[in-house]
Amino acid sequence: MKMKSKQSTITRRQQFILFLSIMASFAILFLTLGLIIFNSFQSSTYKSIDKEMKSEVASVKKQPNMHHDDPGPQGPNPQYKKKEPTPKAPFQASILVFNQKGKLLNKSSLGNRYSILKNIKFNKKNLNKKQTIVIKNMNFRSILIKVSKNNNNPMYAGNYVLIMQNIDTQIQTMENFEKILAITFFVFWVIALVISYFLARINMLPIVRSWKQQTEFVNDAAHELRTPLTIIQGKLEYMLTKPNKKIIDEAESISVSLDEVNRLNSLTNNLLDLARFDNATTQLNFESTDPKIFLKDPIIPFKDIINSQNKVFQISLNYHPTLYLDRDKIKQLLIILLDNATKYTPKNGTIRIYDQLVNGKYQLIIADTGVGIKDSDKEKVFGRFYRVDKSRNQSSGGHGLGLAIAKQIVENHHGNISVRDNLPQGSEFVVELPIKHNK
Ligand code: ADP
Numbered sequence: 001m002k003m004k005s006k007q008s009t010i011t012r013r014q015q016f017i018l019f020l021s022i023m024a025s026f027a028i029l030f031l032t033l034g035l036i037i038f039n040s041f042q043s044s045t046y047k048s049i050d051k052e053m054k055s056e057v058a059s060v061k062k063q064p065n066m067h068h069d070d071p072g073p074q075g076p077n078p079q080y081k082k083k084e085p086t087p088k089a090p091f092q093a094s095i096l097v098f099n100q101k102g103k104l105l106n107k108s109s110l111g112n113r114y115s116i117l118k119n120i121k122f123n124k125k126n127l128n129k130k131q132t133i134v135i136k137n138m139n140f141r142s143i144l145i146k147v148s149k150n151n152n153n154p155m156y157a158g159n160y161v162l163i164m165q166n167i168d169t170q171i172q173t174m175e176n177f178e179k180i181l182a183i184t185f186f187v188f189w190v191i192a193l194v195i196s197y198f199l200a201r202i203n204m205l206p207i208v209r210s211w212k213q214q215t216e217f218v219n220d221a222a223h224e225l226r227t228p229l230t231i232i233q234g235k236l237e238y239m240l241t242k243p244n245k246k247i248i249d250e251a252e253s254i255s256v257s258l259d260e261v262n263r264l265n266s267l268t269n270n271l272l273d274l275a276r277f278d279n280a281t282t283q284l285n286f287e288s289t290d291p292k293i294f295l296k297d298p299i300i301p302f303k304d305i306i307n308s309q310n311k312v313f314q315i316s317l318n319y320h321p322t323l324y325l326d327r328d329k330i331k332q333l334l335i336i337l338l339d340n341a342t343k344y345t346p347k348n349g350t351i352r353i354y355d356q357l358v359n360g361k362y363q364l365i366i367a368d369t370g371v372g373i374k375d376s377d378k379e380k381v382f383g384r385f386y387r388v389d390k391s392r393n394q395s396s397g398g399h400g401l402g403l404a405i406a407k408q409i410v411e412n413h414h415g416n417i418s419v420r421d422n423l424p425q426g427s428e429f430v431v432e433l434p435i436k437h438n439k
Pocket residue numbers: 336340341342344368370371372373381382386387388389393397398399400401402403404427
């Protein structure tokens with residue numbers, strides 16, 4: 001109980017960390033995306049403003065005065081005032097003309113704008129520099145240029161011209177865009193939070209499951225190890241109390257201890273096999289082979305064992321497809337299945353091994369007329385340490401790991417293993433293996 005609560009605390013903490021990291025990733029992603037979008041929008045806005053400014057500069061430098069903000073009446077050449085403003089000239093542009101000393105020359109043409117624009121400081125240092133300036137809450141993009149003495153417009157000629165473009169609309173648009181972007185990203189980030197929460201939970205499920213399996217596995221393994229160790233310890237302690245006795249007198253204790261050592265040996269080997277499958281360090285030596293060749297080896301010794309127990313052993317292997325497998329592992333698999341069939345089949349029973357070709361796969365079937373397996377146990381028997389009848393299996397020496405190893409071996413061969421009833425009595429283990437087709 002205590003372990004369970006500790007486990008769930010760790011799981012919850014892990015889930016929270018996972019949630020935080022997914023959330024932070026989303027936040028970084030959205031922020032970066034937002035910044036990129038906003039920056040590119042801002043720079044394209046400024047680019048289009050600057051493009052207009054450029055054409056304005058060109059029109060001031062090259063053309064005669066055609067601008068609506070043309071100083072007109074102040075200009076010594078009044079003929080220009082009749083000209084229409086160039087259609088390309090931006091509507092929000094204001095032009096300020098300064099002489100060499102920085103005195104504003106076109107005060108009157110500015111009209112009511114003068115009250116605002118008079119605050120502008122003339123600074124030669126800003127020559128040809130594009131600047132964004134704010135005057136009385138109004139935003140301007142400006143550039144100061146020096147007009148050559150040969151300019152057609154006598155008002156500009158030889159003076160400094162400050163072109164100012166009102167960019168309030170663009171700034172407003174940018175601010176609105178920024179707001180919409182922030183709101184959209186916030187909404188999506190909240191949606192992402194909900195998704196992160198569920199993602200964290202879903203991602204934790206296999207971890208929790210494998211954690212649970214691992215803990216159960218270690219518990220079961222410890223339990224299985226304890227029983228033989230306790231027996232051996234008991235026997236050894238007993239023998240120590242009788243130091244004068246001969247080995248022959250204690251043969252029974254020694255033989256029991258040896259049996260337990262054997263059990264321990266097979267258990268540790270099985271545990272090692274499973275651990276190797278788990279961390280994928282099992283080296284499989286695949287080779288192309290005919291079933292007849294690899295089946296002979298493990299089957300023959302069983303003939304004598306089964307017959308000596310007054311049971312019948314039938315072999316009917318008729319197919320010869322090419323299979324791609326690790327002979328040693330398949331041998332281990334067959335030993336597990338044949339050993340079980342022998343163990344769980346009483347005297348006078350029959351154990352049969354036969355093959356089939358089904359749906360382009362090779363099926364090897366080990367059938368017995370033994371105790372059979374209930375439907376509710378058919379899946380479970382492939383689980384680790386699962387034994388249908390624990391007391392009976394204790395005496396038959398099983399740890400409940402054989403079929404778990406068998407399943408791993410078959411899965412490593414991209415095959416499938418299942419169990420079904422052998423009617424009217426017993427069970428049938430079906431090992432299905434893919435056939436290798438020669439190109
Ligand atoms: P064990 O070492 O206990 O035999 P296995 O993993 O090989 O472990 O088998 C798991 C359980 O499945 C066994 O304890 C037994 O209850 C059941 N079982 C396996 N093979 C057979 C069979 N041929 N007939 C009936 N029951 C079987």
